[in-house]
Amino acid sequence: MSFTLPQLPYAYDALEPHFDAMTMEIHHTKHHAAYVNNVNNAIAGTPADALSVEEICKNIKDYPVAVRNNGGGHYNHSLFWSILSPNGGGKPSGKLASEIEATFGSFEQFQEKFNAAAATRFGSGWAWLCVNGGKLEVCSTPNQDNPLMPDTGCGGTPILGLDVWEHAYYLKFQNRRPDYIATFWNIVNWAEVERRYAELV
Amino acid sequence: MSIKSLFIAVLAISFVQCKSVAQTTAVVETPAKESIHKFAPLPYSYDALEPYIDKMTMEIHYSRHHQAYYNNFMAAIKGTDLESTPMIDIFAQMSTHSVAIKNNGGGYWNHEFFWNVMIPGGASEPTGKLADAIKESFGSFEEFKKQFADAGAKRFGSGWAWLSVAQDGKLFISSTANQDNPLMNTETLRGTPVLAIDVWEHAYYLKYQNKRADYLAAFWNVVNWDVVNQNFEQAVR
Numbered sequence: 001m002s003f004t005l006p007q008l009p010y011a012y013d014a015l016e017p018h019f020d021a022m023t024m025e026i027h028h029t030k031h032h033a034a035y036v037n038n039v040n041n042a043i044a045g046t047p048a049d050a051l052s053v054e055e056i057c058k059n060i061k062d063y064p065v066a067v068r069n070n071g072g073g074h075y076n077h078s079l080f081w082s083i084l085s086p087n088g089g090g091k092p093s094g095k096l097a098s099e100i101e102a103t104f105g106s107f108e109q110f111q112e113k114f115n116a117a118a119a120t121r122f123g124s125g126w127a128w129l130c131v132n133g134g135k136l137e138v139c140s141t142p143n144q145d146n147p148l149m150p151d152t153g154c155g156g157t158p159i160l161g162l163d164v165w166e167h168a169y170y171l172k173f174q175n176r177r178p179d180y181i182a183t184f185w186n187i188v189n190w191a192e193v194e195r196r197y198a199e200l201v
Numbered sequence: 202m203s204i205k206s207l208f209i210a211v212l213a214i215s216f217v218q219c220k221s222v223a224q225t226t227a228v229v230e231t232p233a234k235e236s237i238h239k240f241a242p243l244p245y246s247y248d249a250l251e252p253y254i255d256k257m258t259m260e261i262h263y264s265r266h267h268q269a270y271y272n273n274f275m276a277a278i279k280g281t282d283l284e285s286t287p288m289i290d291i292f293a294q295m296s297t298h299s300v301a302i303k304n305n306g307g308g309y310w311n312h313e314f315f316w317n318v319m320i321p322g323g324a325s326e327p328t329g330k331l332a333d334a335i336k337e338s339f340g341s342f343e344e345f346k347k348q349f350a351d352a353g354a355k356r357f358g359s360g361w362a363w364l365s366v367a368q369d370g371k372l373f374i375s376s377t378a379n380q381d382n383p384l385m386n387t388e389t390l391r392g393t394p395v396l397a398i399d400v401w402e403h404a405y406y407l408k409y410q411n412k413r414a415d416y417l418a419a420f421w422n423v424v425n426w427d428v429v430n431q432n433f434e435q436a437v438r
Binding site: 026030031034065069122123124125142143144165166167170171174175 | 261265266269300304357358359360378379380401402403406407410411
């Protein structure tokens, strides 16, 4: 059973002026689409063909690097589109909000940690907020790895992620990754992040 | 704290320390020895590689990315003997150095090397001993170009593709992650680079977006084979 490119829940220009329309279109139709095609080719006719992308990631050591890179890319981008929204921004509420406060001291302190993880990931990769053993953690992974994969230095299940590959921000921000990270907070879909959190605790 | 403000803070702290020593001991200080590591000017104007590599990319690539690697590298080695250690020796001992020195020292050296293999003018094909070596190692110049472009295309994430001379004098193609290079003792495939291409997305995204293959193909239009030949002759000496 092959994976399909999920439709975005909003138009390519819906996240303007924060994320530009051209980047959203290329990111979705070229980068993410390529990961989907490549992972399908890599797993065709193999036992991985019957698994969800989450199951593949959790057992990534069983699969060749093409599955890691492209399966990871498919999982990561699918999560990413879902946690962005033109109506996003602001702060989380409910259990997630209190847990962020309890873990990091405040929402602002959580943002600082997340910003640092995103800014200091050298080369390509992702920054994550995860639930690991019931606890919230911030970390980053290289390339298209994610916390579901063992031995990445990140554990648990991500509920929020930020793509820091240059393709995610270069057309609008060029080298100014910190500006891209700052603007991200304007479009975080906290309702979706809270929904993912509720599923795990 | 931004890297720039950290660098300025490091400088400021050094200045304060020097000042307080002078006040307590009334010793005339000799100025600190300048580092051997300089940030070289780009050898040509930003638009010199048009239409293959666009002016805006060259400007941002040199004045922001490369400049930042230099600044961060200098901050990382400040006050250490690495200020007067040649890069090749730093790379030979890379396993003993910090991640900051690896990432930024690599970035500093790699980009200067890259600008030089693209100096406009020069031969558009390899000649002499280099041409023979390429034929011997790869079968033909066309096959070499295919394999080199392939190495660049297959490097997942950020990194570089290289043509290098190994210890035994033979040419080989490899790719490295991030700002690593074949001179570093942390690499499995070690050698002296003679040709390189940056495949970090910042090297091509403004003009080519996801089409890295088009950028790899265009690169052959800007390679200065006289420089590559010089690199080769120095490497096999």
